Amino acid sequence: MDGHMLLNNVYCCYLPAHCSHGLQPLDNGVFNASKAAYRKELQKLTCLTDSAPVHKVNFIRAYAKAREVGMTAKNILSGWRVTGNWPISRSKALRHPEIHADIVETSPKSAPFLGSDDTPRNSRQIRDFGKNKTPGTRRRYAVIARGFEAQEQTLAEHSNRIAKLEEEVARLQRQEEESNSEPEQTEEEVSEVETASVIEVKVAPKPFQSPPDPGEW
Structure with missing residues (x-):
């Protein structure tokens, strides 16, 4: 009442009743991004702690990271733009998925009877x-x-x-x-390996023999 809001660049935004979920800039911008980032942090924490309970310390850490991701100037401005609050766009507000036209009341559908053509499936x-x-x-x-x-x-x-x-x-x-993709040796390769082993055996040097003892002469 004393004008301190205007002095601090704070302006009131009055929304229609029962429409804050569709017209609230924070709900449609900042909070959605923050909740998505917080869920990602909880998933990472679950992988590390094997689904252990989330304590206060882990909650504060996850919330701090989610706050850095969600509460940005870009998300705040996006919330105002998506809801049609600023720039003012009535069509965006009316096209919001959570705001629907009044439902016309109709008579309740009668319960099916035994002679109905509808065959039960479950x-x-x-x-x-x-x-x-x-x-x-x-x-x-x-x-x-x-x-x-x-x-x-x-x-x-x-x-x-x-x-x-x-x-x-x-x-x-x-x-x-x-197993079928592993290379197999052909017959030529096998014969070459066998020939090389035979040659090595033939040219192998004889083992060294010490000279006889003089006493044996």
């Missing part, structure tokens, strides 16, 4: 079919849904096993290709 759809039914019918639908869940689990296990087998086959194929 256990959840089967349970939805059983809604608004008698207790006995709901129990039967629940049994069928549990059977679907068991089948889905079995299929997932088989898919995982198939993926592992495919990886093993690919690994064996790579090993076979590497």
Whole structure:
């Protein structure tokens, strides 16, 4: 009220109610970049500490690095520009993904019945079919849904096993290709090596023999 804000170059920006998440410059500029940088620092820390709890010291270090990356003049100005606050752009504010037009209320969709053409694809759809039914019918639908869940689990296990087998086959194929790519000696090279060894044996010097003892003459 005394004008100290204007004296210190501080200006108030009044935003519409319930729109701060879409029009707040800090939320759309600085904080997004800071959170992304902080997550990267936590990932690096997790690799070094084997998923140990993040203590205060590590938190402060990671936050300090994220602050240097996110809280920059470029990100601050970008937040004002993206939200359309400055330069003023109403179209940018209206095109924000978190700001939508009013949803027209419609009558709730009736639950599907047994004679519906929609065939259930999973256990959840089967349970939805059983809604608004008698207790006995709901129990039967629940049994069928549990059977679907068991089948889905079995299929997932088989898919995982198939993926592992495919990886093993690919690994064996790579090993076979590497072994086949190694150079093999031809018959001429083998014969040359054998000839050279025979020549070395023939020209090898005789071992030195000491002269006989005079007493043996």
